[in-house]
Amino acid sequence: MKEIETTSPACARTGIAGENSLSELPWCxxxxxxxxxxxxxxxxxxxxxxxxxxxxxxxxxxxxxxxxxxxxxxxxxxxxxxxxxxxxxxxxxxxxxxxxxxxxxxVSDYYTVLRLEGPDAEALLAKACPLDLHPRKFCEGTCAQTRFGHASILLHRTGRVSGFNIQVRWSFAEYVWDYLASGMQVL
Amino acid sequence: MLIITCPWCGQRDQSEFTAHGEAHVARPEHPEQLTESQWGDYVFFRSNPKGVHHERWVHTHGCRRWFNVVRDTVTDHIFATYRPGERKPEIKG
Missing domain, CATH: 3.30.70.1520 (Heterotetrameric sarcosine oxidase)
Incomplete structure (x- = not known):
């Protein structure tokens, strides 16, 4: 039997630009x-x-x-x-x-969860997500299934710092990561 | 771009949805008794109205549920959305 793959394409990457950061949460x-x-x-x-x-x-x-x-x-x-x-x-x-x-x-190895934090987290997500992310509409603790570019995501605003957990299909992790990382370059 | 109200998730952008043609097309109870032209009618022909149209949509990037939309095919105005199994709303078009 083939061993279950436990590292997603986004594993071990870190992305920090200014006060914003992108990382992959430990596998859960x-x-x-x-x-x-x-x-x-x-x-x-x-x-x-x-x-x-x-x-x-x-x-x-x-x-x-x-x-x-x-x-x-x-x-x-x-x-x-x-x-x-x-x-x-x-x-x-x-x-x-x-x-x-x-x-x-x-479905543990079907999805991975990325963590986006920082003052520009909303602006970065808004580049490719059609949801209204203003805290008045999408407050702490809210989650929603939506899309980021072509990827379906489960978005969850959570944590002490303004930040989002982005659950994405493993095979789309690199795509979402690169999209967000390139967005961070041009903020 | 349309704002569509998913009966479960609420108002969302059109790009989260996929349209799948006319709603309320009932599958014939006894397909084996149909003539080829009757079967062809069921499979291929739709009412294609200019105006009020009941159609099926699916919230692809959201809850992945099917539901019905009443839309004006000329203006794209959406009169109502409703869950499968719910009564077809009366719309004057």
Missing amino acids: GKINLRGNPQNTGFLRKSEKALVVKLPLHPNTCIDYLDRTTYWLGPDEWCIHCPIGEVGNAISQAGQALGRIHHSLVD
């Missing part, structure tokens, strides 16, 4: 969960087994203990957890949910 576990939240059995059992709170409102995420759960759709969530816990979390949740209609997929 990512679980894609699907199921019907109107089914209280599904909601209760998946939250208990995965130790998360599932956000039910669009464009929101919930931090709970060491896991963060992002709303992806009316019946779909992405859970970030420490990488070593993915296998156990999936098998426990699978057992707990049993015959309740659901889907649990390990």
